[in-house]
Amino acid sequence: MSKEKLHLLLLEAFLRSNRRLSQQLPQAGLLPGQPKILEFLLEHNASTQKAVSEGCFLDKSTVTTLLKRMEKDSLIYKQPHPTDQRSSLICLTEKGKEKALWVHQSLNAIDETEFASITSAEREQFLATLGKIIANQKKW
DSSP states (O other), X not given: OOHHHHHHHHHHHHHHHHHXXXXXXXXXXXXXXXXXXXXXXXXXXXXXXXXXXXXXXXOHHHHHHHHHHHHHTTSEEEEEOSSOTTOEEEEEOHHHHHHHHHHHHHHHHHHHHHTTTSOHHHHHXXXXXXXXXXXXXXXX
């Protein structure tokens, strides 16, 4: 495979995987963009908006818009930051935790389908290689 094709393959894989999740969002009552924030908060509850933005690879304005909607939908709530009066911590509500678990399970099912014909050794090697690619990207 040539270097020129890596970015296209990564893009295609992401778009196909993302499309599968997006098709399931209406049944869960979620909007695009919300699943990645819910999954992030499932692992990093009580995070600052900046941490959510960085952890989800979203710009601040996008996160602000998504969080306002999620707060309105009772998926998250904000609490004062204990050491920084200018900042709040973003937390999952019980409803948000339920939706986050749904997202987590849905993404795991998508991953398993995508790895269906791949041996565990091939899977481990692929993930290790992809991790190295990401580490190389972080050097830029």
